[in-house]
Amino acid sequence: MVYSFSFLLFVTVLFFAYYFIFRNHQWIVLLIGSLAFYLYTDLRFSVFLVVTTVMTFFGAIKLEQLADFQKSSIKENKEKWTKEEKKAFKATVSKKKRLLLTLIAIVAFGMLMVFKCKKFLPFSWLILPLGMSFYTFQSIGYLIDVYRGDVKSERNFLHYALFVSYFPQIIQGPINRFDKLHHQFFERHDFDFAQIRSGLWLFLWGLFKKLVIADRLALFVNMVTEHTDAPAGSIVVTAIFLFNIELYADFSGGIDMVRGISEIFGITLAENFKRPFFATTIGEYWHRWHISLSNWIRDYVFYPIALSKRYASFSSKLSKRNTHFGKTVPAGMVSVFTFLLIGLWHEFSIAYIAYGLWHGFVMASAQIFEPFFSFLNRCFSLNRESYAMKLFGRARTWIIISIGEMFTITGSFSGFLRLVYQIFHNFNWYRIVTDIEMYSLTYKDFFVVGIGVIIWYVVSVRQEEGMQIREHIAAQPWLFRYLLTAGVIMITLIFGVYGSSYNAADFIYGGF
């Protein structure tokens, strides 16, 4: 159903119900729509969504009750209890809270792991339930927020169910935060033509990236990487280069569509991308790529470990010998661990373990060896802020990302080794020219992709300069706006990749 004709019909019906029929009960419209969408798309596995929702809903209430009980008991016995008694009582309640949180997290992540590890289990035919990676992380994030006392627990089950199952985000994220998203569902959203139009533009822009760029490149990339006939190394390198563009177009296009649909209903979802290929370092890249996942890992895994007493003592001991190592080595170790988790979030496989470790080691090394890199810069009088150095930084980041993608592009570690072998033993650069049309795409297709990427690049440069593209278009004369909209629709219809054997609704990150 995802992004098919029936999906558009579904959104249209919901739209009219939301703005014109049930204006006083808009959240109920979204909840019914979300549940209908999920049951229709993934009826068999909706049980996992229900279990996660029920478990985290009641778990959060219990956590809050325990925290309130702790507070009120200490207040009541302020005079009666000694300092030690207070401390012991606090420790007992905190232990109960920690135990409850851990139990729920183990069950929720356990269910997810069964699907992520299916390759190693007897039921490898299982398909990951729609959005499971996203709603599991989102609801556990909420639970931790309540545990920390950062948000109040939601006491209305249906309100909470909407937060977990909201249909645009369930397809492929982003992973939203309770304090940013939840209240929006219960605010009154009046029909606002400018906002709805803006949402439609974002949806259309995402569709353009997905159909014109990503799905066309996918034909080439899939054929090269799945080709058992050993394509030349030069073709492999081209495919990896293009896979970066495909993956970004697919994922960011999908997220634009998701955010666009949500904006039509007046709900703003978390941003997931900030032009990642403008990043000059790998650290900056992770601040721009799949932001909602990397922020989740940072706030709920990296920081808690790095602020623990054991970490502080290790870092402090090292700092006494060398401040820089005290600062970077322990953080680097945690970084490797968190990136390993990011790899496993995608899939429990050697390929994704290698992907996570690669990113973790590069990230840690960049920080640990920073004084050495600064020394080299000084030796060669290199200014990091110069345009040439920024360009170099972007190219270096692109190469690092490409190596990471090589681990996963074929879906197996042996596939990765096959690609490496082809690159180093059978490069044959001239075959870029002679063989390029052997892998599904013609020169005309590459031309279309090239034009699409140039348009996308120009838009990205303006965004980097601070331009709000949609606001800028909205300020133009109506004729220009309509011609532009019609133009993008026409280009997407004419140059989009469709076909019976190729399902445009399949998003790469929808599979995670």
Added chain:
Amino acid sequence: MDELMEILKGARPDVDFENEEALIDDGILVSFDIIYIVNAINEAFDIEVNVSQLKPENFNSAKAMWEMIQNMQE
């Protein structure tokens, strides 16, 4: 404040902590720096900054960090 400035300079000698107002928003401080700074602050001022307090508004400038420390000490 001097003790805090010493910690900050120790963490990132290249940053102008007297004048920077968007240390987090502009990506000047990365997570490695923040962790080092927080652990050093905890030790130096005998406080316990928790994860919930790692918000841009508390770490965007030396002044904001100092205010957070003072609030926690009260």
